[in-house]
Structures are given as structure tokens and as C-alpha cells.
Amino acid sequence: MKVLALVLLASPVFASTYLLTVAGLGGEPDYEQRFTALATDTDKILKTGSTDRIVETLKGADATKPKMEAALNKIASQAKPADAFVLMLIGHGTFDGTEYKFNLPGPDISATELAALMNKIQAGRQLVVDMTSASGGAVTAFKKDNRTVITATKSGTEKNATVFARFWVEALRDPAADVDKNETISALEAFQYAEKKTAGFYTEQKHLATEHPQVDDQQHAAAFPLLRFGAASAVVTDPAKRELIAKKDEIENKIDALKYQKSLMAPEDYKKQLTQLLIELAKAQEAVDK
Amino acid sequence: MRILQKDHRLKPVAVLALLSCTLASAQSLQRAEALWKAQDFKGAMAEFEVLIKANPKNADYRVRFANLFYERYNTPEAQKLYQEALAIDPKNARAMLGLAQILADNYDPKVNDFATKALEADPKLFEAHELMAKAALEDDNRSKAEAEADAALKINPDAIDAIAVKALMDLLVDKPSPWVDKIGKRGKGYETIAFFYMINRRYEESIDYYRKAIAVQPDLWSAHSALGLNLMRLGHQEEARKELELAYNNHFADAATSNSLTLIDSYKKFDTFRTPTGALVLNKKEEDVLKPYFESEMQRAMATYEKKYNYKLKVPLQIEVYPDHDDFAVRTAGLPGIGGILGVTFNNVIAMDSPSGRPPGSFHWASTMWHEMSHAYILSLTDERMPRWFTEGLAVHEETTATGHPDWGDRMTPEIIAAIRDKKLLSVSEIDRGFVHPTYPSQVVVSYYQAGKICDYIAQKWGEPKLLDIVHAFAKDIATNDVIRQQLGMEPDAFDKEFLAYIDKETSKTVSGFADWTKQVREMNQLAKDGKEDEAIAKGRAIENVYPEYVEAGNVYTAVADACLKKKDTACALDELGRYNKIGGREPDTVKQYAKLLADAGKKKEAIAALERLNFIAPLDAELHDRLGGLMFDTGDVKGSVKEYQALVAMHPIDVAGAHYNLARAFKADGRKDQAREEAVSALEAAPNFKPAQKLLLEVAE
Numbered sequence: 001m002k003v004l005a006l007v008l009l010a011s012p013v014f015a016s017t018y019l020l021t022v023a024g025l026g027g028e029p030d031y032e033q034r035f036t037a038l039a040t041d042t043d044k045i046l047k048t049g050s051t052d053r054i055v056e057t058l059k060g061a062d063a064t065k066p067k068m069e070a071a072l073n074k075i076a077s078q079a080k081p082a083d084a085f086v087l088m089l090i091g092h093g094t095f096d097g098t099e100y101k102f103n104l105p106g107p108d109i110s111a112t113e114l115a116a117l118m119n120k121i122q123a124g125r126q127l128v129v130d131m132t133s134a135s136g137g138a139v140t141a142f143k144k145d146n147r148t149v150i151t152a153t154k155s156g157t158e159k160n161a162t163v164f165a166r167f168w169v170e171a172l173r174d175p176a177a178d179v180d181k182n183e184t185i186s187a188l189e190a191f192q193y194a195e196k197k198t199a200g201f202y203t204e205q206k207h208l209a210t211e212h213p214q215v216d217d218q219q220h221a222a223a224f225p226l227l228r229f230g231a232a233s234a235v236v237t238d239p240a241k242r243e244l245i246a247k248k249d250e251i252e253n254k255i256d257a258l259k260y261q262k263s264l265m266a267p268e269d270y271k272k273q274l275t276q277l278l279i280e281l282a283k284a285q286e287a288v289d290k
Numbered sequence: 291m292r293i294l295q296k297d298h299r300l301k302p303v304a305v306l307a308l309l310s311c312t313l314a315s316a317q318s319l320q321r322a323e324a325l326w327k328a329q330d331f332k333g334a335m336a337e338f339e340v341l342i343k344a345n346p347k348n349a350d351y352r353v354r355f356a357n358l359f360y361e362r363y364n365t366p367e368a369q370k371l372y373q374e375a376l377a378i379d380p381k382n383a384r385a386m387l388g389l390a391q392i393l394a395d396n397y398d399p400k401v402n403d404f405a406t407k408a409l410e411a412d413p414k415l416f417e418a419h420e421l422m423a424k425a426a427l428e429d430d431n432r433s434k435a436e437a438e439a440d441a442a443l444k445i446n447p448d449a450i451d452a453i454a455v456k457a458l459m460d461l462l463v464d465k466p467s468p469w470v471d472k473i474g475k476r477g478k479g480y481e482t483i484a485f486f487y488m489i490n491r492r493y494e495e496s497i498d499y500y501r502k503a504i505a506v507q508p509d510l511w512s513a514h515s516a517l518g519l520n521l522m523r524l525g526h527q528e529e530a531r532k533e534l535e536l537a538y539n540n541h542f543a544d545a546a547t548s549n550s551l552t553l554i555d556s557y558k559k560f561d562t563f564r565t566p567t568g569a570l571v572l573n574k575k576e577e578d579v580l581k582p583y584f585e586s587e588m589q590r591a592m593a594t595y596e597k598k599y600n601y602k603l604k605v606p607l608q609i610e611v612y613p614d615h616d617d618f619a620v621r622t623a624g625l626p627g628i629g630g631i632l633g634v635t636f637n638n639v640i641a642m643d644s645p646s647g648r649p650p651g652s653f654h655w656a657s658t659m660w661h662e663m664s665h666a667y668i669l670s671l672t673d674e675r676m677p678r679w680f681t682e683g684l685a686v687h688e689e690t691t692a693t694g695h696p697d698w699g700d701r702m703t704p705e706i707i708a709a710i711r712d713k714k715l716l717s718v719s720e721i722d723r724g725f726v727h728p729t730y731p732s733q734v735v736v737s738y739y740q741a742g743k744i745c746d747y748i749a750q751k752w753g754e755p756k757l758l759d760i761v762h763a764f765a766k767d768i769a770t771n772d773v774i775r776q777q778l779g780m781e782p783d784a785f786d787k788e789f790l791a792y793i794d795k796e797t798s799k800t801v802s803g804f805a806d807w808t809k810q811v812r813e814m815n816q817l818a819k820d821g822k823e824d825e826a827i828a829k830g831r832a833i834e835n836v837y838p839e840y841v842e843a844g845n846v847y848t849a850v851a852d853a854c855l856k857k858k859d860t861a862c863a864l865d866e867l868g869r870y871n872k873i874g875g876r877e878p879d880t881v882k883q884y885a886k887l888l889a890d891a892g893k894k895k896e897a898i899a900a901l902e903r904l905n906f907i908a909p910l911d912a913e914l915h916d917r918l919g920g921l922m923f924d925t926g927d928v929k930g931s932v933k934e935y936q937a938l939v940a941m942h943p944i945d946v947a948g949a950h951y952n953l954a955r956a957f958k959a960d961g962r963k964d965q966a967r968e969e970a971v972s973a974l975e976a977a978p979n980f981k982p983a984q985k986l987l988l989e990v991a992e
Contacts, residue, residue: 176945181980193944204650255978271971278974279991282984289981 016052017084018075018123022068023059024091024132025103031161035090036060038169042088045172049229054078063091065109069117076120085123086226087114089130090165095137095156102132111141119144127187127224131165134158139216148220150191152198153211160210167197172227184228188221244288251281315345319354326358329541334358349379356388363544365392383412390421399727401425416442420451427455427486429723430677435459454482462490463767464675477507481516488520489726491681492674493637496520511542519550523621523636525608527554549620556617560610567592568607568638576613576646576910578940582933583909584611587656591663594692599758601671605638609659613644633658635665637674646910651877656906657698661685664692672765679721679741680764684757686742687749697874697903699742701839702800705732706739710793711801715740717786719771747792752778803836810836814849823853827862834869841875848880860887871900878908885917894925912943916952923956931956939969947977954986966990 023039026032036059043057056071058064072087079085092103100111118126126147130138137156142149152164171177171193177185179192195213202209215221255277262270322337338355345351356371369392375385390404402425405418423438435455442452453472460467461483473479484499500517503510518533531554537547561577563570565585572580588609596602612618621641622634632653633642640662645655664685668676689699709715714736716724721744724737748756756777763773771782778785800807810833817826830850841847847870854862867875867884875881881904888897901918904911919934935953943949954969967990973983 176943176948179945179947179977181947181977181983196944203646206649252978259975274975275967275971275991278971278978278984278987281978282974282988285979285981285984286988 015082015084016054016079017086018054018079018121019046019056019086019088020068020071020075021046021055021057021059021088022063022090022102022104023057024063024089024093025105027092027103031092032060035165038090038165041169042090042172045169045227050227061105063104065104065107068104068109072114072117072121076117076122079121079123081122081124083123084125084127084224085118085121086127086129087118088168089128089132089135091132092161093130093132093134093138095134095159097156100134100138100141100156102130102138111138114138115141115144118142118147125220125224127221127226129168129187131162131168133160133162133211135162136214139214143216148187148224149216150187150213150221152213154214158211162198162211163201164194164198164211164213167194167201170194170197175229184225186222187224187226188215188218190226191215191221241288244284248281248284248288251277251284255281315341315348315351318344319351322354322358331358331362331541347378349375349382349385352378353382353384353388356385360388360391365395368392381411383408383415383418386411387415387418387421390418394421394425397428397727399425399723399729414445416445416449416452419445420449420455423452423455424482424486425727427458428489428726430726431723432459450476450479451482454479454486458483458486461495462486475506477503477510477513479503480506481510481513484513484516484520488516490674491636491669491676493520493524497524509540511537511540514540515542515544515547519546520636522550522554523639523641525639527557530554546620549616553617553620565589568609571608571610573611573613573644576644579910579937580611580644582937583656583905584609584659587659587906588663591660591692595663595667598692599667599671599761601667603638603667603670607663607666608639609662610639610641611644611655612641613646615643615647618643618647633662635662635669637669638666640666645908650908650911654698654876654907655909657689657693657695657700660693660698661689664688668761672761675767676761676764677722677770678725679718679737680745680760680770682725682738683741683743683745684761686738687745687757689742691749691754697872698906699874700739701841701874702739702797703732703735704804706736707797707801707804707837709733709736710797711804715790715793717782718744718774718789719782722770743793743796744789747789748778750792799835800837800839807833807836811844811846811849814846815844818849818853821856823857826850826853827857830866838869838873841870841873841877843877845870845875847873847875848877851880851883860891863887864891871903876903876907878904878911878914881907882914882917885921889917889921894921897921898925898927898930909937910941912938912941912949915941916943916949919952919956923952923959928956928959932960932962939972947973947980947983949973950976951980951983951986954983954990958986958990963990 021039021042023035026035039057039059043055046053046055058067058071075085089102094101094103094108101108102111102114118128124146126144127150128142128147129150130142131152134153134156135151136153136158139149139151152162168190171185171190174193177189177193179189191213198211198213199209255274258270258273258277318337318341322334322341325331325334325337335355335358338351338358341351342348342355352371352375356368356375359365359368359371368388372385372388372392375382379385386404386408390401390408393401393404402422405421408415408418419438419442423435423442426432426434426438436459439452439455442449443456446452450473453469457467457469457473457479460469480499480503484496484503487493487496487499497517497520500513500520503513504517507513514533515537518530518537521533522530531551534547534551534554537543538551559575560571560573563572563577563581563585565588567589570581570584570588572584588607592603592607610621612621618641622631633640640659642655642658642662643653645653647653662685665681668681668684686699690696709732714730714733716737721737721741724733724740728734728737745757748760760773760777763777768776774780774782774785780788810829814826814829814833817829827850830846830853834846834850847866851863851866851870854860854866864884864887867880867887871881871884881900885897885900888894888900898918898921901914901921904914905918908914915934915938919931919938922928922931922934932953935949935956938949939953950969950973954966954973957963957966957969967987970983970987970990973980974987977983
């Protein structure tokens with residue numbers, strides 16, 4: 001994705017991403033087990049293959065309000081404006097019409113309290129993925145200029161246990177989630193993957209969907225690299241290839257412009273021009289890779 | 291009147307007051323009836339409400355009010371009022387008749403009990419005899435039907451349903467009937483005949499008689515509606531719509547009429563694909579995925595049945611596939627024995643659920659299609675002269691025989707085990723009743739099983755061709771008992787005895803061990819939960835053979851396989867899941883898990899075979915086509931790979947670019963360079979920087 005490539009170029013090489021995952025109170029052994037497993041999987045995925053990620057995971061008895069506050073305060077003390085911050089909440093949530101609360105062993109933590117803690121973090125790009133029931137009720141409290149908010153439900157009134165978290169974690173480990181094949185899974189790609197799988201789950205089971213995931217800012221979510229793999233970042237930071245990359249960008253711009261015109265063009269004409277541009281792009285890429 | 295008889299001491303003033311009250315009630319009743327007749331149903335209901343409020347102890351008013359509700363399709367309200375009337379007057383024959391009619395509409399065998407009680411209360415209630423005559427005819431119990439019709443005619447020689455039943459005695463065995471002329475200008479008589487043709491699957495004749503009903507009585511809106519439904523069943527949508535709209539616009543708006551009109555409106559969401567042998571009607575949202583699989587299975591079934599039955603269909607076959615089960619249910623409205631139905635055949639039109647109409651794994655669409663196609667052939671071959679039990683039994687038999695897939699068809703359920711244990715299987719001469727008038731909730735399912743097993747038994751003992759001999763015998767309108775005598779050379783009682791011995795031999799281990807098996811399964815699950823894998827595996831394997839056909843939720847195979855995997859014993863898990871697969875296990879995730887283990891063990895061909903089973907169960911699964919396409923590509927089956935990746939692309943998967951790229955690779959391997967280039971372009975349109983697709987595009991670019 002071109003937008004993403006530009007963002008990566010603009011980001012300092014040494015920028016880090018702080019990721020905090022919390023699996024809240026299950027209430028029942030089945031949920032307890034499920035939430036812990038999802039948090040464990042997330043932790044494992046995030047800790048694999050990258051040195052620029054600072055990962056912390058709280059689950060089971062450790063997922064208490066004081067420990068969560070401590071973890072967020074620690075990130076606040078370390079993160080710089082060039083860094084990124086991601087908070088992922090797995091579990092149950094409640095919404096009383098005014099206030100959203102994330103259920104934890106012991107006292108719960110409210111969206112307002114969480115927002116206050118996150119506001120102390122200087123990371124210039126922030127992402128909150130609240131995958132609990134009623135998480136839609138937290139959006140207003142979480143909303144901030146540099147922060148993208150993804151929730152499993154569209155409002156606080158969707159109170160049933162959610163399946164979104166399962167598919168979000170699946171997105172992090174499934175290369176298919178990288179739909180633009182740029183070797184980076186953006187927050188938007190992970191969201192769209194999980195959203196589609198969540199909808200499919202309810203359709204297949206012939207159940208009325210009780211959760212409708214939402215993202216508050218698609219553009220920012222698209223530009224938020226969640227996981228990078230492969231050699232993509234190495235290529236874009238190589239000065240020797242800048243000229244070739246500039247040519248590639250130029251062709252990509254032409255492709256974007258052509259796609260924009262698609263509905264106004266004769267299909268054959270569109271296909272011919274697109275094929276030509278894609279061949280040019282493929283040749284340019286070949287040159288970059290030499 | 292009873293009130294006056296009770297109080298001999300009433301003063302003249304009081305008598306006058308009561309008289310005026312009675313007169314007022316009579317006038318109110320007249321008004322209600324007049325409004326009803328004038329089709330001012332709301333007005334009539336208001337009058338009845340006033341009447342009942344003023345006369346809370348009058349059962350007859352409640353019965354009339356109930357009749358109005360019944361006529362206006364509000365059966366629950368009608369039933370409630372009939373019951374209230376009986377609470378006031380336990381011997382109210384009309385209330386009992388009303389309840390009997392409601393039971394008859396639902397093919398409930400208790401209709402006879404209520405009709406008999408109504409006759410005890412009023413021996414001249416000929417309508418009760420008529421109801422019992424029709425119920426008997428639904429069971430194909432013609433002697434009882436005739437006796438009840440005669441009893442009704444003895445009371446009332448003009449009883450129209452009784453006359454119709456008498457006419458049907460002849461018509462159903464293709465003889466002209468003198469009773470038809472006695473119907474005269476009464477459309478209801480023709481309507482009753484049409485109904486019986488319909489439930490005997492003789493839709494063309496049913497349509498003819500509904501037309502006759504309308505010809506003599508153009509305002510018989512129920513006949514217009516039923517005509518519309520039957521025209522729709524045979525695919526004559528335009529005329530069906532006209533008839534249904536006519537009925538609807540004239541206040542005949544029961545659920546079948548209004549739902550059918552809605553369904554006709556929804557046909558714009560479907561496309562019709564002509565095939566060399568017929569037509570496929572598929573919903574636009576899933577047609578690209580389903581068409582190749584449905585089309586090839588339709589052609590394979592037709593080729594098989596043409597050979598097996600030595601018969602070619604006279605008209606092209608049409609298969610309609612409904613993703614919304616409610617739409618499909620509209621197609622079966624008013625038919626008997628439709629609980630849990632998956633497909634239905636109306637002459638050359640088959641309507642069935644789509645795989646998307648039911649949760650994945652719960653429905654084998656290909657098995658259903660073969661079942662229904664057997665009906666289409668057999669009913670056409672015999673001009674619909676076939677008892678229901680043999681038609682269904684043969685179709686069930688074909689699901690595992692003609693298809694060449696013993697793992698298709700249905701498994702023996704706990705309900706069937708209970709029916710065998712409780713000796714609830716019916717004699718061959720009575721088995722039709724299990725379909726039409728079930729006496730316990732699962733009897734329709736049990737009857738399908740039993741009918742299928744009868745055909746299995748006949749094929750096993752007398753050979754497969756004997757089944758076709760029996761079909762031809764039924765085509766000559768020979769009754770079941772005589773067919774058994776003529777074709778199998780034995781008395782029906784002797785056949786029943788032999789068949790039950792066969793069933794006993796086949797199922798005794800399961801039936802006698804079922805109660806203990808359920809207990810052992812619970813213990814096995816507890817062992818697995820407690821982490822005692824070895825003990826769980828040992829217990830599971832010890833009980834597996836008691837009820838080997840059980841592959842539903844909580845089955846032994848998957849529990850043992852899970853325990854094996856916890857021990858990291860892949861061979862043990864493969865062994866167990868192999869048995870699950872072979873016996874017909876259909877849960878998609880379990881089959882996919884089995885395929886993955888096979889593929890990981892290098893057994894790619896076996897993995898393909900396992901996954902291909904799912905194409906006949908839950909084909910609307912992107913992951914399935916992706917994996918199958920990949921395995922087929924790896925094993926050199928590039929044509930198969932193309933088909934699977936085409937299905938994947940049609941599913942609009944999350945990874946659009948990946949799907950197009952894989953299809954491009956398969957096309958290239960198959961030597962189809964132009965198509966490979968198009969797919970590579972599609973992949974790159976979604977993801978312009980997708981390097982493998984870029985490389986492929988350069989390879990196939992001109």
C-alpha cells in the first residue's frame with residue numbers, strides 16, 4: 001500500500017512500537033481459558049521476528065487494575081513521540097449507558113480511566129483494539145486525534161460475548177490478512193479480516209449477529225503498520241534504490257489514477273491500460289530487486 | 291332454552307327481559323353471520339365479541355366465532371375458542387369437529403379420536419365421517435376411507451367431501467368414476483379431489499381438478515390459491531402469480547398464498563442456467579461457487595439413473611437451490627411429512643436447500659440432490675403411481691448405492707435406535723402412515739430410515755434389479771401387499787418377520803448397548819478432561835463399535851483423536867479421524883483437521899480425497915477451496931486446481947490477490963496462458979506490489 005510505504009519512509013528507523021495486551025476476567029472457566037489462550041497467542045506472535053516491538057501481556061490473575069495501570073504508566077515513561085502504542089483488550093466489557101468498564105479480576109477499569117492513562121503516553125501514533133462485549137460504548141472516551149480506535153461492537157448495547165478477538169488474533173498470524181501483499185499487516189487489514197470472519201461466523205451458524213465491529217478512522221488504520229514481515233522495510237530504507245523506488249511510486253500513482261477512472265472507462269480499455277502499467281511496475285520492481 | 295327451563299318461577303317482566311335478551315342475541319348473531327358472509331370480517335368479529343360477552347355461557351356462539359377465525363387462518367384463536375366451548379359444553383359436537391379439522395390440517399392422527407367423539411355427541415354429524423374418510427385416504431387406507439364416506443352419505447346423500455372421496459376411490463386407480471358427475475357445480479368437491487392428487491404427487495391432475503373447481507365456482511378463492519401453488523411447483527410462475535394474486539386480492543391471504551407471492555417476487559435474485567440435461571436455478575450471491583459442483587453432480591446422477599432405471603426423463607429437469615430455508619419451506623407448504631425436509635420433487639422440478647441454508651456440516655447437499663433426482667425418475671417412470679414409502683425408501687437407498695459413496699446418506703440417530711428398541715417400526719403394509727400421520731415426533735425420520743432399510747434388504751436378498759421390478763409393479767397400481775406377494779413371493783407378514791430379523795442383526799449391538807454407551811461416552815469425556823489421555827483413548831476405542839454410526843457432536847472418534855493429538859501421537863489421531871471420515875463424519879473443521887494431518891504426513895492424495903468430501907457438504911468455504919487448490923496443484927492435478935481456485939475467487943475471499951494469483955498459476959500450469967495473464971492482472975489490481983504475481987505476469991505477458 002502506497003500510503004503505508006510513505007509513512008514508513010517518514011518514520012525514524014529507530015521508532016519502537018509498545019504493545020500491551022490484556023486478557024480480562026472470563027467469569028466462567030471456558031471464557032477464562034479462551035481469553036488467556038488468545039492473549040498467549042498474541043504475545044507469541046508479537047514477540048516473534050522483530051526487535052522494534054516492546055511487548056507486554058497481562059492475563060489471568062495478573063490482569064488486575066493496578067497492574068494494568070502500572071504497565072501503562074511504564075509505557076508512558078518510555079515511549080517517545082516517534083513511537084507507536086497499541087493497546088489490545090480481550091474479555092468482557094460492560095456499559096451502563098454512560099460509562100464503559102473493562103472487566104478485570106478485582107476492580108474493573110473504566111474507559112475514562114484508561115483514556116487518562118493513555119493520554120500520558122507520548123507515542124505519536126496510537127491504536128486501541130477493544131475486543132470486548134459492549135466495547136462500542138468506549139469509543140467516545142478513547143477518541144483522540146492521533147489515536148485509532150477499533151471495537152468489536154458498534155455500541156455499548158451489544159452486550160453478548162464476542163468472537164471478534166479470535167479472528168483478530170488469526171489475522172495477526174495469517175499472511176492472507178496482508179491483502180495488498182506489501183509484507184505488512186496494517187491495523188485496517190487486520191480489522192477487515194476479523195470483521196469479515198466475524199460476519200461469516202454468524203452467517204454460517206445461522207445466528208443473528210450480536211456484534212458489529214467498527215473502526216473510527218479507516219485512513220489512519222490503513223497507515224498503522226501492526227506487523228511487518230519479509231524484506232519490505234529493508235528495501236525502502238536502501239538509499240541506492242531511491243531512484244528506482246521513485247519510478248515505482250510514479251507508476252503506482254498512475255495505477256491509482258487509472259483505478260479511480262475505472263467506472264468511467266470501457267472495460268477493455270481499462271484492462272489494456274492496467275495490464276500495461278502493471279507490467280511496467282513489475283519490471284521496475286524486478287530492477288529494484290536486482 | 292335451558293335458562294327458562296331452570297327457573298319456573300320467573301315473573302312475566304323477567305321473562306320478557308330474557309326474551310328480549312335472547313332476541314337481541316339472535317339478531318346480533320344474524321348480524322355477525324351477515325357481516326361474515328359479506329366479507330366484513332372485522333365487523334363480524336366485533337359482533338361476535340359483543341355476543342360472547344353478553345352470553346358467556348353460550349358454547350355455540352364460541353364455535354361460530356371459532357369457525358370464523360379458522361376460516362381467516364387464525365388457527366390458534368380458533369382452537370382456543372373451540373376448547374372454551376367444550377369447557378362450557380363438553381358434548382358440543384361442532385366444537386369437537388372444529389378441533390378435529392385443525393388436527394386434520396396438520397396431518398395429526400388424533401383427528402380420528404376427535405371425530406369419533408364428535409359423532410358420539412351427534413351421530414348425525416356426517417362431516418365427522420368425511421374427515422375420517424379423508425384422513426384414511428391420506429394413509430392410503432382405502433377400505434376405511436370408503437366405509438367412512440359411505441357412512442357420511444347415509445346421513446347426507448349430498449355430502450360433498452364424501453362424494454369426492456368416493457370419486458377418488460376410482461380416480462386414484464385410473465378408473466372413470468360415476469361419482470364425479472354427482473359433484474355438479476360444487477367447486478369444493480373438485481377441490482378435494484385436486485388436494486388428494488396433490489398429496490399423491492400427481493401435480494398435473496391436481497391442477498386439472500383445481501381448474502374444474504374454479505370453472506364451476508369462480509369465487510372459490512382457496513382453489514385459486516391452491517392452483518397457484520401447484521402451478522408454481524411445476525415452474526409455471528406467471529400463471530401461478532396470477533392465481534395467487536387473485537386469491538390474495540379477494541381476501542384469501544393465508545400464509546401459503548402470501549409467502550408464495552413473496553417468493554415469486556424474490557425470483558429476481560436468482561439466475562437460471564441451462565445445462566445439457568436441464569436447468570439449475572441458483573441465487574446470484576452464490577451461483578459462481580455452486581454451479582460447477584451442482585452441474586457436474588446433476589449430470590452424473592442423470593447418467594447413473596438413466597442406466598440404472600433404464601429410463602430417460604420426458605422433460606428437462608429443473609433444480610432450484612434456495613439459500614434461505616424459509617423460501618424453500620414455502621415451496622413445501624401444505625405437504626404432509628415435511629418435518630426437517632431438505633428437498634422436494636414436483637414432477638420435473640426439484641426444490642432444495644442450498645448448503646448455505648443450514649449450518650455447515652449439518653446438510654449433505656449432494657446426497658439430497660441424488661435423493662430427489664431418484665424421485666424425479668421414479669415418479670416420471672410410474673406416472674406418479676407409487677406409494678410414498680417405496681419412493682422414499684428407494685431414494686434413501688440410492689443415496690449410498692447409486693452415488694457410489696457409502697458415506698453419504700443419513701446415519702442411524704438415537705431416535706431411530708429408540709424406535710427399534712421400543713418396537714415402533716411399522717409393518718410394510720402400514721409404513722405409509724408413518725410418513726403422513728406420524729404418531730410420535732420422530733416417526734417421519736424413522737419411517738425414512740425404515741423404508742430405506744427395506745430397500746437395502748430387498749437389494750441384498752433379491753438383488754438390485756428387484757427394486758426396479760417393484761417400481762414397475764407399483765406403476766400398474768398394484769397395492770403394497772400384492773406387490774410383496776407378487777415380486778418377493780411371500781406374504782407381507784412373513785416379509786415383516788424376515789425384515790425385522792435383518793434389522794435386528796444389523797442393529798442389535800447398538801440398540802442393546804446404547805444406554806451403556808451414552809454413560810461410557812460421558813466417562814470418556816471426563817477422562818479426557820482430566821488429562822488422562824491413555825485411559826480416554828482406551829475407553830473410546832472400546833465403545834466405538836457399539837454405536838459406530840454416531841458422528842455428530844460429542845462423537846467418540848473426535849474425542850479420541852483429540853486425546854491422541856494431546857499425546858502428540860499423529861498416527862493414532864489419523865487412524866481415528868480416518869474412521870470418522872469413512873463412516874460419514876461431516877463436521878467441516880474435523881475433516882479439515884484430518885486433511886491437514888494427512889498432508890503434513892505427506893499423504894496429499896488422501897488429504898485431497900478428504901477435502902473433496904466437503905465440497906458435497908459445505909462448499910461455501912474459502913479455506914476449503916484454497917487448500918484443495920494448493921494440494922491439487924502440488925500433486926499435478928492442475929485442472930482440479932483450476933476448478934478449486936475458481937471457486938475460491940468466486941467466494942470473494944479476504945486475500946483477493948492471493949486467490950487470483952493461485953488461479954493464474956494453475957492456468958499457467960494447464961497451458962492456458964491468456965487466462966493466466968488475466969488472473970495475474972486481477973491479482974495485481976488488488977495488490978500492485980505482490981511480487982510473485984508480478985513475476986508471473988512477466989512470464990505470461992506477450
